[in-house]
Amino acid sequence: MATIGFIGGGMMAEAIIKGLLDKGLFSPENIFVSEPVAERREYLSSTYKVHTVDQNEKVLKGCAKIILAVKPQVMKKVLEEIKEHIDIEKHLLITIAAGLPISFYEKLLPQGTRLIRVMPNTCAIVHKSISALTKGSFATEEDLTSAEKLFSAIGETVVVGEELIDAVTALSGSGPAYVALFIESLVDGGVRAGLPRPLAEKLALATVVGSVEMMKKLKKNPYEIKAMVTSPAGTTITALEVFYQKGFPGTVIEAIYKAYLRSKELSEAFS
Structure with a gap:
């Protein structure tokens, strides 16, 4: 069976390792992890x-x-260690x-190094990540x-x-x-209306998960789901009116765009 190596054994590396093992893509003896912290090495092992x-090479x-x-701030040091x-x-x-950006790696690594850049998210911990991939100048379609x-x-x-990629990051x-903040707000809203917090948390989580499943299984877009719930002069349209008056949709759009600009700014600093 093929082998795979990890340089860095943090939370995201652990999530990927667990996924690879659970899916049977690799066996434990074919996974190698370089990690500077002894306690972390012991835990993973x-x-x-x-x-x-404890050595990347x-x-x-x-x-x-x-x-x-590894974290972006130590990547240059790692690349300088392994390039030879x-x-x-x-x-x-x-x-x-x-x-x-890919240019950051290709400036530091030997000419012709095959590289794939991936932007996963922390939902990887429960195998529910959405990962965006893009290939470097020398990577092949087979590599991708x-x-x-x-x-x-x-x-x-x-x-x-x-x-x-910067938009994906945002x-x-x-x-x-963002989703956690929205759920937290739903819970607080339920508490404000008189619900015990544990019950409000259960209701909020189930509602978010159920709404996503409806969109996926019924193949309906967010507008269609909203229309399904909203009846004339009812509670839903009353609440939605407040969201629109307070600029909730615009706030979300602006926040993501600002995150995009920040991600782009960080990328350009290393390009």
Whole structure:
């Protein structure tokens, strides 16, 4: 069976490892993780039975596919450490670091290095991520397909041009925080109306999950779902009127656009 290596053993790396194991794409003995923190190495080794090491080059020696799962601020140091060990024929590098454009990697790595850039989100923890993939200058369609297969283990995948990655980051990358804020507001609204908080939380979560399932299974867009719930002069239209008066839709649009601009600003700083 093929091997796969991780440079960085944090939360997202763990989510991917768990997905790969659960889907049977790799066995524990064929997964190698480089992680500088001894306690984290011990945790990953004991929990998932994977190989853990403290030197990045050891992962490159044993694996053809390498997932770069380190924070953006340490990526340059990591690339400088591993560049001499990269075999452009053997290695496919897949980065999940936010904000770093492909040009950042291609300036630091050997000419011809095959690279795939991926923007997953934290829903990967429960295998419900939506991951956007884009390929570097030297990556092949086969490389892209291979990366899609890996990330399908933690949810859905889409392939986009790199010019869309900042918008993806603003929407789905940061999106779980927006959804959490909305759910928190629903819960507080229920409490304001007199519901006990545990009951309000249960109602809010079930409502959000059910609404999403309706859209997916009935193949209806958000407007159609809204129309299904909204009756003349009823409670729903009364609440929606307040949302519109307070500028809720516009606020969401503006927030995502500001996040997009910030992501673009960070990307350009490294391009």
